Amino acid sequence: MDNANCVGGCKFETRSFQYRRRIPYSLGADPLPPVHPLSLKNLVDIDTDLISSQLYELYDSIILNDSGLERRYAFVQKLEQILKKEFPYKNIKTSLFGSTQSLLASNASDIDLCIITDPPQCAPTTCEVSAAFARNGLKKVVCISTAKVPIVKVWDSELQLSCDCNINKTISTLNTRLMRSYVLCDPRVRPLIVMIKYWAKRRCLNDAAEGGTLTSYTISCMVINFLQKRDPPILPSLQMLPHLQDSSTMTDGLDVSFFDDPDLVHGFGDKNEESLGILFVEFFRFFGYLFDYEHFVLSIRHGTFLSKRAKGWQFQLNNFLCVEEPFHTSRNLANTADEITMKGIQLEFRRVFRLLAYNCNVDDACSQFTFPSLTDTSFMDDYVNELQLEIVPGFSHGRDSSDTSCTESPPEPSHFAWAFDPYNATASPYYNQNINSSIDYSSIYSNDVPAIPPNVPYTFVDPYTYACYINNNSYLPPSYMDFYTWYNSPYPKSSHHFDERHGGDRHEKNLSNSRRYSRNKFHKKKQSSGPFQYYPDAFSFTPTDNNSPPSNSSSSEVVSPVSLHSEPVLSTVQAFKS
Incomplete structure (x- = not known):
């Protein structure tokens, strides 16, 4: 008899809980605005040694004896x-x-x-x-x-x-064996996962069945992937290391083999000297502000990020956060949380980072969340208002007003060359390097730049997407308008904005998609009519030729952060003319 086919006649078949949604619908599903990494408090200004001592003390008191x-x-x-x-x-x-x-x-x-x-x-x-x-x-x-x-x-x-x-x-x-092998690879892995799971439990964010949030296993996989992406990495991908693979490693048609001798890889992350406190703070900084939820999938199997489009997950239900199951790779572990819930969890990540950055108090960061009574409707409204304070990283609440180490505006750009690499969660997102001060870079950083009038036919390189492209030859922007977009547009990565500008003409959008396919040589060259001519070299940028304009570009130039493989600089990049 099938295990599941016993509903109705079993007196033990009952709901063991009353479903209580953890993140209220009133928070809304509007995407969070991007935050400049330089507007966040720098790691050197945070007392991570104090945080480490608090974490170890709390860890010793809660770990299974x-x-x-x-x-x-x-x-x-x-x-x-x-x-x-x-x-x-x-x-x-x-x-x-x-x-x-x-x-x-x-x-x-x-x-x-x-x-x-x-x-x-x-x-x-x-x-x-x-x-x-x-x-x-x-x-x-x-x-x-x-x-x-x-x-x-x-x-x-x-x-x-x-x-x-x-x-x-x-x-x-088998999932447990894999997780245990990762835990034994480095002494920092166990306390870090235990403490982040402790935080999630205290904040009621690890109950997928009753609260519609995430499972503890999903959170553990997020931590493993985070450690695989440190620079230098702390953990390898045990499924990518050479190991025995035969018929005995197949279960339900899935390849469940992996390198299961952690003693041989012990010391893999010794080059990374980050303490437990640094890793704890940087985990919340990364998933609160830096990770690109829209385009990437966390994969501990590959030890990196995968493209949602490449996996075909861009249209899945509840795909705001995608965490690949390490064996059953077609399954998203994070599909238990919808878009509103993930927005709330991301704001909870930001809340922890703020409390750690300015108060250095682990107990405050892990304070217990208690559901209100069913008759108390104002509590969740107050909670939503508290979360919305985390959207703008001014951190005016919860810190000393005399603390000027972090402001809502980034530092003077003439002193830093900013380039953010989403493929590497580096501890500090900026480089202490003087750059050419004769060029006016203020338009990149200033929030006061007036919006470009609609009748001005110039588009500008989106720095975030361009950084993805320059840093990885295999990366292809999901759409034409993700690569070249209107500066200060309210829809900087939206295909709908493209449709609005061109009167909803889907034909023109299809032409831009054909250029994307031609770059990968999946389609033969063919002629197309319309305002954009078809050129195989429409996206001819390479990391060694950052300033080469596309064949159908104008001579207009804008400043954009580029070339993350080499020494980061700010250089001019040719822009398309619509």
Whole structure:
């Protein structure tokens, strides 16, 4: 019998919770405005040593101790004995997975257990397992057979422990092995993941089922990818390292092989000397302000970011944050959170960064979020107003008014050459290098530049997208208007803005798409009519020829940050003329 086909006749089949949305709809889904990295407080001005000491002290108090581990093993043994007694002919074994096995459990963590039968076809249903547990004196037995992964929840009043049991979902044990291998690669990984999971639990942001947010496993994958992208990297991609791959490494048609000897890669991240406090602060800076949620997918399998367009995820439901499942690569782990929820979580990231940057207080950053009573409607309104204060990075709240180390405006551009590389989450986004002060760069940084009148036919290079292109030859802007866009446009990366400017003429947009395909040599050259002529070299920029204009460009020039491979400079770039 299928595990999930027991709805209706099972008295344990009930909702174990009342769904309470964590991020209210009133926050809205309007995208957050971009924030200049130089407007954020510099890392050298933050007392990361104090933050590290607080983190380690809190980590030692919450991490699962030996006595807690013994209680968990005793509970698992008790459950296995019950199952073998109730189902003597099922050849049942149990396997721990989740945070307990991956060394990421705290004293308050639940137990995750996989019930394995041989053969799998003779497995009992979740309702049968629920009834067996109830007959043997276990409390609070709940059967959730309609979930994506059917589970049985059970509570032991003697050991004061709860457990979630699934049946024959062995892929979960492989995910745990992979996570454990990453944890053992570097001594900073375990405390960093544990503390970020602790923050998420305190802020009620790790409950995908009840609050519509993220799972703890998704958050752990975000941390792993963040550490893989440090400069220099702290973690490798264990699935990309050479390892044994044969028929035994295939499960449900998926390649689940990886390099599983962490001792051989221990010391991989020794060149990176960042402390726990630095990594904790930079995690929230990166996902609060710097990560491009619109275009990229987090992939620990590849140890980098992937393009949403390349994976075909740009039109998926709930795809604001995309985290690739390391084995089942067609699955987005973060699709449990919709766009409004992810906007709220991103603002929560910003809140933590502000509190750490100006107060250096981990307890304040991890303060407990408590849901209000159902009759208290003003609480969530106040919470939304508090989140909206994080949209503008002025940080006027929660810091000393005499602190002038960070302002809403970036530093004087004549002293810095700014170039932001979204492929590398570097600790400091600016370079101490004098540049040519004879050129007026104020139009790049100033918020007071008047909008260009609609009748002026010039477009300007979007610095963020151009930096992506220059830094990676394989990167292709998702659309024509992502690469060349109106400066100060309210829709800087929107294809709808392109349609509005040209009267909704889809034919012209299709012509620009054909130029994108021609650059990859997927289509033969063909002639097209319209205001834009078809040229195979329309996007002929290369990292070694940054100033070469496209073949159909005008002579108009604008200043844009370019060439992140070499010494960063600000140089002129040819712009298209519409």
